[in-house]
Amino acid sequence: MTKWNSLSASLMKRLKLHYQMSNSIPALSQVRSFTTSEGHRPAIIHKRSLDILHDPWFNKGTAFTMTERDRLDLRGLLPPNVMSSEQQIERFMVDLKRLEVQARDGPSDPNALAKWRILNRLHDRNETMYYKVLIAHIEEYAPIVYTPTVGLVCQNYSGLFRRPRGMYFSAEDRGEMMSMVYNWPADQVDMIVVTDGSRILGLGDLGVHGIGIAIGKLDLYVAAAGINPQRVLPVMIDVGTNNEKLLKDPLYLGLQQNRLDGDEYLAIIDEFMEAVFTRWPHVIVQFEDFQSKWAFKLLQRYRNTYRMFNDDVQGTAGVAIAGLLGAVRAQGRPMIDFPKQKIVVAGAGSAGIGVLNAARKTMARMLGNNESAFEAARSQFWVVDAQGLITEERENIDQDASPFARKVKEINRQGLREGASLVEVVQQVKPDVLLGLSAVGGLFTKEVLEALKGSTATRPAIFAMSNPTTNAECTPEQAFSILGENVIFASGSPFKDVDFGNGHIGHCNQGNNMYLFPGIGLGTLLSGAPIVSDGMLQAAAECLAAYMTEDEVHEGIIYPSISSIRDITKEIAAAVIMEAIEEDLVEGYRGVDARELQKFSKEQILEFVKNNMWSPEYPTLVYNQD
Ligand SMILES: NC(=O)c1ccc[n+]([C@@H]2O[C@H](COP(=O)([O-])OP(=O)(O)OC[C@H]3O[C@@H](n4cnc5c(N)ncnc54)[C@H](O)[C@@H]3O)[C@@H](O)[C@H]2O)c1
Ligand SMILES: O=C(O)C[C@H](O)C(=O)O
Numbered sequence: 001m002t003k004w005n006s007l008s009a010s011l012m013k014r015l016k017l018h019y020q021m022s023n024s025i026p027a028l029s030q031v032r033s034f035t036t037s038e039g040h041r042p043a044i045i046h047k048r049s050l051d052i053l054h055d056p057w058f059n060k061g062t063a064f065t066m067t068e069r070d071r072l073d074l075r076g077l078l079p080p081n082v083m084s085s086e087q088q089i090e091r092f093m094v095d096l097k098r099l100e101v102q103a104r105d106g107p108s109d110p111n112a113l114a115k116w117r118i119l120n121r122l123h124d125r126n127e128t129m130y131y132k133v134l135i136a137h138i139e140e141y142a143p144i145v146y147t148p149t150v151g152l153v154c155q156n157y158s159g160l161f162r163r164p165r166g167m168y169f170s171a172e173d174r175g176e177m178m179s180m181v182y183n184w185p186a187d188q189v190d191m192i193v194v195t196d197g198s199r200i201l202g203l204g205d206l207g208v209h210g211i212g213i214a215i216g217k218l219d220l221y222v223a224a225a226g227i228n229p230q231r232v233l234p235v236m237i238d239v240g241t242n243n244e245k246l247l248k249d250p251l252y253l254g255l256q257q258n259r260l261d262g263d264e265y266l267a268i269i270d271e272f273m274e275a276v277f278t279r280w281p282h283v284i285v286q287f288e289d290f291q292s293k294w295a296f297k298l299l300q301r302y303r304n305t306y307r308m309f310n311d312d313v314q315g316t317a318g319v320a321i322a323g324l325l326g327a328v329r330a331q332g333r334p335m336i337d338f339p340k341q342k343i344v345v346a347g348a349g350s351a352g353i354g355v356l357n358a359a360r361k362t363m364a365r366m367l368g369n370n371e372s373a374f375e376a377a378r379s380q381f382w383v384v385d386a387q388g389l390i391t392e393e394r395e396n397i398d399q400d401a402s403p404f405a406r407k408v409k410e411i412n413r414q415g416l417r418e419g420a421s422l423v424e425v426v427q428q429v430k431p432d433v434l435l436g437l438s439a440v441g442g443l444f445t446k447e448v449l450e451a452l453k454g455s456t457a458t459r460p461a462i463f464a465m466s467n468p469t470t471n472a473e474c475t476p477e478q479a480f481s482i483l484g485e486n487v488i489f490a491s492g493s494p495f496k497d498v499d500f501g502n503g504h505i506g507h508c509n510q511g512n513n514m515y516l517f518p519g520i521g522l523g524t525l526l527s528g529a530p531i532v533s534d535g536m537l538q539a540a541a542e543c544l545a546a547y548m549t550e551d552e553v554h555e556g557i558i559y560p561s562i563s564s565i566r567d568i569t570k571e572i573a574a575a576v577i578m579e580a581i582e583e584d585l586v587e588g589y590r591g592v593d594a595r596e597l598q599k600f601s602k603e604q605i606l607e608f609v610k611n612n613m614w615s616p617e618y619p620t621l622v623y624n625q626d
């Protein structure tokens with residue numbers, strides 16, 4: 001059975017080819033001519049000599065040929081031996097591998113920061129080589145440049161800061177942003193990741209140190225989506241911090257004042273958005289790690305005006321949907337059974353509510369996509385936050401959580417009540433799925449996991465999605481040791497698979513929004529869509545769900561390996577473009593106009609995406625004075 005026909009009808013309907021193949025469609029070779037990869041054109045630069053060596057976008061180090069050294073005034077500024085990029089990487093890896101001699105396993109070991117420093121220095125010196133290393137070793141180094149080590153980096157940023165990367169818009173720049181945005185040297189920026197540092201992973205308010213997360217996310221945009229590194233921009237919006245330690249830290253690099261709030265805060269974000277979209281009208285802005293109360297408000301404020309999305313709310317929702325659908329398939333059941341799943345969610349913040357809303361909509365669509373279906377879907381979820389089970393009796397209930405407040409009559413029948421503990425909820429509900437987005441490490445205690453043994457599912461699923469590793473609600477070892485080999489396990493941060501010692505392996509899936517945000521960004525960019533619609537996000541999620549074969553999900557593998565993230569991202573970007581075409585949102589991209597895009601078949605869209613994914617190859621450099 002192919003991975004496509006195992007999907008429920010509703011998914012297949014959405015993933016069917018959207019085009020009537022007609023003879024007016026340009027031949028594939030013509031598609032190639034539309035979308036010649038930039039890789040072969042010389043790069044025109046307006047600098048020479050040391051300025052090139054100090055510019056990580058153009059520096060090649062010892063790989064500059066003697067011809068280029070003469071042409072660009074580099075002769076004598078480098079050791080005489082011209083190295084190939086492969087030789088350069090081999091030399092670099094020797095230095096990096098030296099760390100592993102003493103290091104214990106796992107990204108949480110003390111050498112993780114040392115590895116990050118070595119990679120960061122390469123990033124500051126030679127971007128082409130940095131991304132060549134990252135792409136070639138993505139499984140090994142994503143946990144260093146991204147979750148979980150990037151959390152450690154943000155916590156230690158004052159001490160780690162060497163060369164600036166990205167832009168900082170602060171409360172002291174009010175009225176200046178429209179002009180200061182021109183201080184960034186790139187005339188074209190495709191992707192911005194912006195954070196205000198208010199909720200970095202599960203580590204809370206890290207103020208200006210949050211820039212590390214924006215840099216880490218954009219590393220994946222380059223490595224997974226092939227966004228040109230010269231066209232990405234990490235942004236920190238520094239409106240102060242409520243982190244007492246940072247407010248007192250003499251080394252703190254940010255504004256040492258409490259966070260702005262209310263209209264003053266909004267005015268800063270408004271000014272920032274206006275400035276970047278004035279300078280780069282086609283840029284896409286990803287909001288990252290904003291505290292929940294602003295994550296939702298800013299998303300609603302901007303999503304119909306600008307090309308923006310919130311990764312924690314919308315990216316996470318899509319990844320969770322794909323995993324939840326995979327968990328249904330793993331039980332040998334058709335996807336259409338998803339609406340029968342009983343799901344307990346621990347955490348009702350930006351991520352938890354995002355997942356709940358998306359899961360409810362997906363269930364409703366499978367149940368007929370009408371008001372009664374939407375209402376029926378609501379009863380499949382039990383939500384527990386820091387005050388326990390959320391019911392209609394909750395005082396000062398968070399408006400975003402209120403659609404999921406359980407009715408008192410219902411829960412009394414189940415022997416539950418307002419504020420019931422997670423253990424009680426799991427014991428009474430016997431859920432198919434226990435999903436954590438609480439930021440509380442170890443929340444799924446032995447008692448909670450024992451209670452899950454009462455699940456009515458043949459293969460209960462645990463999604464311990466909080467980051468970084470220390471905040472995971474439980475480890476795979478804890479899950480498999482208590483619930484047995486049959487349980488489906490996914491976590492937000494990477495863990496090693498569990499060897500049961502009997503020839504069987506407990507697969508530890510990584511349920512992380514890294515599987516979606518690169519494809520969402522790339523698909524939106526290449527489609528030219530002026531906004532990121534719900535349909536585009538849903539198409540991305542369903543494409544990720546469809547990516548896994550029957551055999552894989554039956555093995556308990558509900559997410560792909562990160563080593564195939566570039567291929568996944570290509571597929572997801574194509575699905576996003578197809579949906580944008582379906583919704584008549586396409587406006588074209590760099591020489592391919594909307595009309596041409598609308599005539600492409602799925603294969604031609606995949607080819608178009610592939611041809612527009614940057615790869616780390618040294619371009620030929622040509623100097624031009626003006
Ligand atoms: N895997 C991923 O791709 C992914 C994506 C986004 C966020 N996350 C992670 O999810 C976590 C939460 O992110 P967020 O933005 O929603 O944070 P948040 O602070 O907005 O929300 C946290 C929620 O957890 C609840 N909570 C706190 N203590 C609890 C407890 N003891 N029991 C039950 N619930 C409790 C809070 O009441 C709140 O509703 C973070 O660790 C973040 O790194 C993971
Ligand atoms: O950053 C990640 O690894 C995922 C997510 O965006 C998070 O905030 O945890």
Ligand SMILES: [Mg+2]
Pocket residue numbers: 201288289311312
């Ligand atoms: Mg995040």
